[in-house]
Amino acid sequence: MPVDVRLLTEPDFPDWVRALNTGFLRAPTSTDEEIEDRRSSVGLSRMRGAFDDGRCVATYRSFGQRLTAVGGAEVAANAVSNVTVSPTHRRRGLLTRMITEDLGAAKERGDVAATLIAAEYPIYGRYGFGPATRMAEWEIDVPRTGLDPRWSGPEDGGRIDLVDASDVRKLGPALHERVRRATPGAVDRGERWWQVFTGEVRPGWAPWKDPFFAVHRSAAGEVDGLLAYVCDAKWGDGKQPLNTATVLELTAASPAAERALWRYVCSVDWVQTVRTGPRAPDALVADLFPNARAARIVTLGDWLWVRILDVPAALEARTYGMPGALVVEVGDRLGFAGGRYCLEVGTDGRGSCTPTRDAAEVALDVRELGALWLGDASAVRLAALGRLTEERAGAAAIADALLGTPRSPWCPDVF
Numbered sequence: 176m177p178v179d180v181r182l183l184t185e186p187d188f189p190d191w192v193r194a195l196n197t198g199f200l201r202a203p204t205s206t207d208e209e210i211e212d213r214r215s216s217v218g219l220s221r222m223r224g225a226f227d228d229g230r231c232v233a234t235y236r237s238f239g240q241r242l243t244a245v246g247g248a249e250v251a252a253n254a255v256s257n258v259t260v261s262p263t264h265r266r267r268g269l270l271t272r273m274i275t276e277d278l279g280a281a282k283e284r285g286d287v288a289a290t291l292i293a294a295e296y297p298i299y300g301r302y303g304f305g306p307a308t309r310m311a312e313w314e315i316d317v318p319r320t321g322l323d324p325r326w327s328g329p330e331d332g333g334r335i336d337l338v339d340a341s342d343v344r345k346l347g348p349a350l351h352e353r354v355r356r357a358t359p360g361a362v363d364r365g366e367r368w369w370q371v372f373t374g375e376v377r378p379g380w381a382p383w384k385d386p387f388f389a390v391h392r393s394a395a396g397e398v399d400g401l402l403a404y405v406c407d408a409k410w411g412d413g414k415q416p417l418n419t420a421t422v423l424e425l426t427a428a429s430p431a432a433e434r435a436l437w438r439y440v441c442s443v444d445w446v447q448t449v450r451t452g453p454r455a456p457d458a459l460v461a462d463l464f465p466n467a468r469a470a471r472i473v474t475l476g477d478w479l480w481v482r483i484l485d486v487p488a489a490l491e492a493r494t495y496g497m498p499g500a501l502v503v504e505v506g507d508r509l510g511f512a513g514g515r516y517c518l519e520v521g522t523d524g525r526g527s528c529t530p531t532r533d534a535a536e537v538a539l540d541v542r543e544l545g546a547l548w549l550g551d552a553s554a555v556r557l558a559a560l561g562r563l564t565e566e567r568a569g570a571a572a573i574a575d576a577l578l579g580t581p582r583s584p585w586c587p588d589v590f
């Protein structure tokens with residue numbers, strides 16, 4: 176009997192959770208509470224599974240997401256998550272069947288793009304996803320930073336206060352909303368995100384340790400920064416504290432708040448090492464210190480992957496650094512977004528994008544367009560890699576001048 180790939184129905188859910196845990200190498204069994212908690216937090220309507228002789232052997236879920244484009248507008252995105260195929264059924268095309276159906280539904284719904292955080296690099300390019308934002312994590316050797324150890328708070332009239340989880344649930348969402356609308360690549364967060372982040376809801380699959388929460392207020396008294404961190408309890412043989420603080424979240428609506436919160440976490444007594452957690456690759460953190468080499472990059476990699484589903488809508492949603500025009504030939508093996516398009520950008524930085532028969536100036540796969548869309552990748556570099564063809568000499572540099580951005584895009588979330 177062929178393996179049945181289909182949308183989930185209510186009775187499938189416990190078996191689907193077992194298959195999900197299996198694919199992610201977690202203990203396959205779950206308590207009834209865990210299943211009920213998961214069930215109440217996700218909508219079944221966009222969950223898929225593959226069933227072999229009645230047993231779930233593959234999982235897939237998508238949900239609606241708001242994704243910030245360059246310039247601050249947001250687009251409707253189809254966020255992809257919980258992708259697994261059990262080891263007994265791998266490499267038989269089950270992922271391909273589930274994702275092709277789901278992207279087709281997203282296209283029909285009018286979603287502009289699809290997004291995901293890829294577990295492994297080689298999986299999703301074949302479906303038109305490109306790495307659109309990157310992450311970096313630093314480890315800071317605090318005594319080497321050259322910071323004045325006598326620091327006791329911001330000198331510019333701002334202040335930092337430790338707060339409780341319930342305060343974070345009150346203050347965090349509005350701050351995050353403000354920051355994510357100003358951050359290309361950021362995505363919206365629902366109430367559940369804040370419940371899990373603050374420990375109000377503790378899913379069985381994630382270990383929990385109460386973080387320390389701090390907020391930064393500007394001199395005007397406005398909350399413009401949020402920090403969450405946990406500390407270990409390591410001491411050396413010579414009775415020296417060797418604690419590490421690991422930052423779980425640092426959201427700042429202003430550079431002053433960002434600077435103050437990094438300064439704060441590097442000033443906590445006993446803390447010798449700060450792990451920044453995943454940050455934007457051009458985060459301010461490393462260069463805040465008199466000795467920037469005290470911050471060492473420990474991880475650098477791709478983060479949010481974007482799959483453009485509607486080229487004109489995606490290119491018209493964002494803004495551009497200069498006026499100009501470019502004819503782009505987009506290839507799409509799955510047939511959702513391919514075609515030749517003319518992008519024309521006015522002096523106001525807004526673009527119009529329409530299908531055209533004019534000669535293409537650059538040709539690329541939709542995967543590379545996804546990588547370029549948020550401004551992180553370079554068309555000139557993609558041409559050097561052989562992943563973008565210049566049909567007119569110099570066109571890749573024009574693409575970069577149009578699409579490039581002064582700061583890197585950044586998605587602080589994992590989903």
Ligand SMILES: CC(=O)SCCNC(=O)CCNC(=O)[C@H](O)C(C)(C)COP(=O)(O)OP(=O)(O)OC[C@H]1O[C@@H](n2cnc3c(N)ncnc32)[C@H](O)[C@@H]1OP(=O)(O)O
Nearest residue numbers: 255256257258259260265266267268269270271291294297
């Ligand atoms: C957004 C997220 O949820 S990320 C989490 C992804 N999940 C995981 O990493 C969990 C562990 N891995 C798995 O469950 C599975 O291996 C999956 C889901 C990644 C792939 O599922 P499969 O059903 O085996 O993929 P499928 O058979 O459709 O493969 C399609 C193609 O992708 C390739 N492919 C699939 N997975 C990988 C991989 N990890 N590395 C390299 N190539 C891969 C296949 O070789 C195949 O290539 P082809 O078209 O050239 O023949």
